[in-house]
Amino acid sequence: MSIKETKTDVILIGAGIMSATLGTLLKELVPEWEITVFEKLANAGEESSNEWNNAGTGHAALCELNYTVEKPDGSVDISKATTINEQFQVSMQFWSYLVKRKLIHNPQDFIMPLPHMSIVQGDENVEFLKKRFKALSENPLFQGMEFSDDSEKLMEWIPLMMQDRTSNESIAATKIDSGTDVNFGSLTRMLFDHLESKDINMKYKHSVIGINRTNEGLWELKVRNLESGTVERHTAKFVFVGGGGGSIHLLQKSGIPEGKHIGGFPVSGLFMVCNNPEIVEQHHAKVYGKAKVGAPPMSVPHLDTRFIDNKKSLLFGPFAGFTPKFLKYGSVFDLLTSVKPDNLVTMLAAGAKNMSLTKYLIQQVMLSKEKRMDELREFIPNAKSEDWDLVVAGQRVQVIKDTEAGGKGTLQFGTEVITASDGSIAALLGASPGASTAVHVMLEVIAKCFPEHIEEWEPKIKEMIPSYGVSLMENPELLHQIHTSTADTLGLNEEDPLLLNSMV
Numbered sequence: 001m002s003i004k005e006t007k008t009d010v011i012l013i014g015a016g017i018m019s020a021t022l023g024t025l026l027k028e029l030v031p032e033w034e035i036t037v038f039e040k041l042a043n044a045g046e047e048s049s050n051e052w053n054n055a056g057t058g059h060a061a062l063c064e065l066n067y068t069v070e071k072p073d074g075s076v077d078i079s080k081a082t083t084i085n086e087q088f089q090v091s092m093q094f095w096s097y098l099v100k101r102k103l104i105h106n107p108q109d110f111i112m113p114l115p116h117m118s119i120v121q122g123d124e125n126v127e128f129l130k131k132r133f134k135a136l137s138e139n140p141l142f143q144g145m146e147f148s149d150d151s152e153k154l155m156e157w158i159p160l161m162m163q164d165r166t167s168n169e170s171i172a173a174t175k176i177d178s179g180t181d182v183n184f185g186s187l188t189r190m191l192f193d194h195l196e197s198k199d200i201n202m203k204y205k206h207s208v209i210g211i212n213r214t215n216e217g218l219w220e221l222k223v224r225n226l227e228s229g230t231v232e233r234h235t236a237k238f239v240f241v242g243g244g245g246g247s248i249h250l251l252q253k254s255g256i257p258e259g260k261h262i263g264g265f266p267v268s269g270l271f272m273v274c275n276n277p278e279i280v281e282q283h284h285a286k287v288y289g290k291a292k293v294g295a296p297p298m299s300v301p302h303l304d305t306r307f308i309d310n311k312k313s314l315l316f317g318p319f320a321g322f323t324p325k326f327l328k329y330g331s332v333f334d335l336l337t338s339v340k341p342d343n344l345v346t347m348l349a350a351g352a353k354n355m356s357l358t359k360y361l362i363q364q365v366m367l368s369k370e371k372r373m374d375e376l377r378e379f380i381p382n383a384k385s386e387d388w389d390l391v392v393a394g395q396r397v398q399v400i401k402d403t404e405a406g407g408k409g410t411l412q413f414g415t416e417v418i419t420a421s422d423g424s425i426a427a428l429l430g431a432s433p434g435a436s437t438a439v440h441v442m443l444e445v446i447a448k449c450f451p452e453h454i455e456e457w458e459p460k461i462k463e464m465i466p467s468y469g470v471s472l473m474e475n476p477e478l479l480h481q482i483h484t485s486t487a488d489t490l491g492l493n494e495e496d497p498l499l500l501n502s503m504v
């Protein structure tokens with residue numbers, strides 16, 4: 001039974017980092033617009049944005065080897081790395097603006113300074129890392145990066161990983177101190193607390209089950225109140241589908257032509273976590289290695305210091321896996337019900353093309369704890385099983401679509417914003433580089449959906465993000481200014497080891 005009807009300017013579906021960011025941006029740009037948020041769970045940031053469901057890397061391409069590729073002529077292409085770094089600078093500026101304006105508080109509760117490192121073994125990989133280091137360190141965005149293949153230096157940087165290492169293989173690493181660990185769960189909750197203080201309408205335990213266009217050109221959502229079981233109808237001029245893995249189903253319900261011929265392939269993640277203070281204290285970095293042959297890019301192994309709930313721990317992973325769910329708290333029928341007549345061929349083509357990936361993921365699911373420990377021992381040679389526990393992380397739904405380059409059913413590893421031609425609805429699909437670039441991606445949504453307002457809003461956007469529309473790598477002076485001021489505001493300069501010790 002339908003019992004309630006409301007009208008609002010903006011509806012955000014899902015209370016993850018993406019809706020939180022878009023809502024906060026819009027509240028700054030047009031405070032008078034009414035915003036309603038529907039979230040099917042009881043709290044904000046419980047799916048992929050939760051601190052235990054992602055790795056918390058502030059992705060700025062300071063350590064992720066998959067963002068730089070070796071070209072056939074042997075040179076290293078850093079264009080993807082510079083793009084991601086610039087996008088992360090946008091997030092940092094926005095967060096810094098919010099802290100300065102006291103719209104959110106205690107930045108140390110969501111962002112901590114942490115060296116980012118890449119590590120490789122074997123002569124060929126060491127050679128690649130050297131070339132990569134040279135290419136990056138010549139760029140202003142990566143200033144301060146160091147390279148070493150000296151085991152004494154590496155022992156100083158990563159003692160836990162170098163102790164008891166018996167392999168004779170050559171080994172090298174790069175290190176840059178301007179990296180971060182970001183608690184996206186905490187940030188999401190802070191942003192929604194702020195939004196609630198600005199009178200947005202937060203509706204937890206409300207699941208969106210239908211999206212239709214009305215005769216007046218508005219969007220009408222059918223929403224199930226999960227507590228009362230009743231179905232409500234809510235209309236809005238603009239809808240953002242920020243349902244994470246749930247976005248594909250929601251996009252399909254909207255019926256917009258831009259959402260056709262698109263499918264999703266879920267990849268789950270598992271981490272190993274260590275809370276033993278004696279071990280945790282011996283490591284202070286995010287150290288990214290190289291993905292194994294056949295592994296998807298999001299399963300690059302890394303050993304990270306994490307700061308969660310004022311406590312330091314170590315996280316290793318992710319181990320990829322397969323379940324047909326599109327959300328951690330989703331349904332085993334998600335994959336099946338996402339197959340529709342318009343994307344059937346695309347999905348079948350993807351299935352045929354990605355047999356080896358599916359096999360890899362199933363093998364990963366079957367790994368015993370000891371087998372996972374063996375992978376960890378490639379990072380920490382003397383790691384002991386009793387110090388490490390498994391935690392189930394979030395689901396990433398990779399976009400499948402037909403592309404010119406890849407043909408029918410090509411698996412995409414990036415993020416896609418799908419908008420209706422009139423800009424009245426937008427959906428975010430995909431999960432990489434993810435939360436770190438939320439501000440850039442949500443500005444893209446704003447530019448696509450509100451082109452008529454952009455000129456009027458630009459001064460405010462520039463106040464929030466001084467580098468808006470400007471390439472920082474081509475403006476080293478502005479980069480320096482922004483770096484200094486964001487680091488200052490977000491407390492990324494003072495790394496007090498005593499404070500860190502007392503947190504363990």
Ligand SMILES: Cc1cc2nc3c(=O)[nH]c(=O)nc-3n(C[C@H](O)[C@H](O)[C@H](O)COP(=O)(O)OP(=O)(O)OC[C@H]3O[C@@H](n4cnc5c(N)ncnc54)[C@H](O)[C@@H]3O)c2cc1C
Pocket residue numbers: 013014015016017018019038039040041044045046047048049050053054055056057058059184206207208209242243244245246247250268269270318327393394395396428430431432433434435436437
């Ligand atoms: C294993 C793993 C590691 C990762 N590591 C990193 C990292 O190191 N750095 C990084 O930047 N990013 C990382 N990411 C990606 C990042 O977590 C995501 O990009 C980001 O959290 C997505 O945010 P979101 O708001 O789109 O989705 P989510 O946080 O998943 O939120 C979506 C919300 O929508 C709700 N919802 C869904 N359907 C409905 C519906 N029908 N009605 C109402 N509500 C609905 C869900 O309950 C959920 O709360 C990682 C992801 C995973 C899975």
